[in-house]
Amino acid sequence: MDEEDITDNIFCPACSSLLTVPYIRCTECLQPDVYICLNCFAKGVEFKSHQNNHCYSLIRKDFPLFEDKWTAVDECNLLKAIEEFGYGNWKEISEHVKSKSTIECERHYDKYYIENPSDEMPGEVIVFSLSNSCSSFEDPPRPPEGSSIYNDMGGYCAARGDFTVEYDNYSESTICNIDISIKNTHFFDTVYFLLTELIYAAANIYNSSLKERDRRKKIVRDYGLISMSKVNSINKRYSKTIYQWLDGLRVYCTLFNPIEYDQLLESLHYEQELKNDIKKLKEYRQNGLTELRNIRLYKCMKKRREITKNRRHFLSDLINHVQDEEACISWLQKQAVANNRSTSILPLPQLQRRTPQPLDITSYPSFDKLSATEKEVCSYARLLPEAFMEFKRILIKESEKNNGILRLAHARSLIKIDVNKTRKIYDHLLNEGLVNKE
Incomplete structure (x- = not known):
């Protein structure tokens, strides 16, 4: 590339960022020339007629043109500063060049641009050219027959x-x-x-x-x-993403050339890596992380929490339940059943059944129709007044069919509610003389 091709303010067509050396030039897209930043080149970005499998050249300016201590970047900055500030303003020129003093700028410009000017730029901006074409495979091994x-x-x-x-x-x-x-x-x-x-x-x-x-x-x-052993060793890099798909994807070798097949594998690998990253980001967001700098601390605390969880034993679980006596006894019973391998019954403390609190029925319909005794029964049995009166009617009507006789078992079959509540209603009717056992 000639000197006139060294231009400034070149933007990457993919991400629209200002190109800084080093950057990439496509050697196949010539009208117009395509320049790509290293970030987009590494991602394999494609646009218009440019493909990521095109041959390319690396453009850089960190090599000397006239002196070893003066790179091409320094030369461009010197010429641009002289054009902007004028010859003789060496202080402003050296500030623009940054890496050179006023004496060095004056001496270098006078020596190579005034006293001994060169017609052509001594050197090329393209230092070397690279191609991403697929290289031929190595010769296969020659093992003895039968091995x-x-x-x-x-x-x-x-x-x-x-x-x-x-x-x-x-x-x-x-x-x-x-x-x-x-x-x-x-x-x-x-x-x-x-x-x-x-x-x-x-x-x-x-x-x-x-x-x-x-x-x-x-x-x-x-x-x-x-040599499948060599192929398998190369495919190990996909072990965490698409390794389980490789046998199925091998049939596509008949549809793509080697470079396109490798690009297919790389694209699928990159897709799976992105999905894994998105999954991790979702985990971070669900745990309240909104900044990347907190992820390292989160991973450290998560690892420590898992280690602590694996070290937990029965005593630590018991301590968590020791404040609640009923929860502690219940936990002991569960652990005894889970860890008891013999058929013998372990003597464990039994949980006492808690007596339910009386129900406040003063605001419910038909409360005024109940007697004081019936109000007490409904309150402790936790029954609504209307439901109590309906159950009472059913039991009395059934006892009248049997000459006033009604057994508890028959009463339970008539009103299918909690047996304790049925017993309280039945005892109340017995005490009032509304039904008889015999």
């Missing part, structure tokens, strides 16, 4: 470039015994024509088999599938 490596390579013979067992291995047997010395004088014309067509068909089948062999060998060679 384990030989079997892993599918019987590949490196010296001959083929396999011990080929695709459609017995295709030669279909044409090896064909006799082509057939004369028309021994057969009728129709039979001779049919035999000729049959020979041609067998030859075409054999040729198609040879073409399929070559196609398969080309795929194996281009994708480096001969």
Whole structure:
């Protein structure tokens, strides 16, 4: 690249950021030239006709043009400062160059631009050119026949470039015994024509088999599938993302060239990494983290919490429940059942059933229709007045059918509520003389 191609204020077409050296120039997109920043180049950004598999060059300005201590960046800054501030204002010029003093700027400009000017720029801005084209695979190993490596390579013979067992291995047997010395004088014309067509068909089948062999060998060679141990070692980098998909994706080798297939794997790998990062970010947000600087502390505390959780034992759990006597006894019973492997019953303290608090029924309908005794029964049995009166009516009506006799078991079958509540209603009716046991 010539001096006139060293321009400032070049923006990356992908992210619109101002390019700073070093940056990338595509050597295939020439009208117009495409310059890309290193960040977008690393991500494989594509736009318009530019593809991420194009050849490229690295543009930099950290090399000397005239002196070892003066880089191309210093030269550009010096010329730009002289154009802006004018010759002789060396103080302002040195401040613009930043890395050089006023004496150094004056001496360098006078020596190489006034006293000994050069017609052409001594050097090129492009220091080296790189290409991302796929390099050929290394020669496959040549293990002895019968060895384990030989079997892993599918019987590949490196010296001959083929396999011990080929695709459609017995295709030669279909044409090896064909006799082509057939004369028309021994057969009728129709039979001779049919035999000729049959020979041609067998030859075409054999040729198609040879073409399929070559196609398969080309795929194996281009994708480096001969030595599977080497392929597996390369694919280990996908162990945390798409490693379980590789066997299924291998069928796409017939649809893509080697570079496009590698790009497919890399894109899927990158997609899975993004999903994992998004999953982690969701976890951070759910735990109240809003700044990246807090993530390190969160990971440290989470690891410490997991270690502490693994070290927990029965005593620590018991201490958590010791303040509540009932919760402590309940926890002891659960642990005893979970850890008791014998059939014997362990003597454990039993939880006492708590007596429910009386229900305030003064604000409920039909409260005024109850007597003082009935109000007390409804309150302690936690029954609504209307429900109590309905249950009372059902039981009295049933007892009248049996000459005033009603048993407790029959009462429980009539009103299917809690048995304790049924017992309280039944005892109340007995005490009032509304029903009789016998």
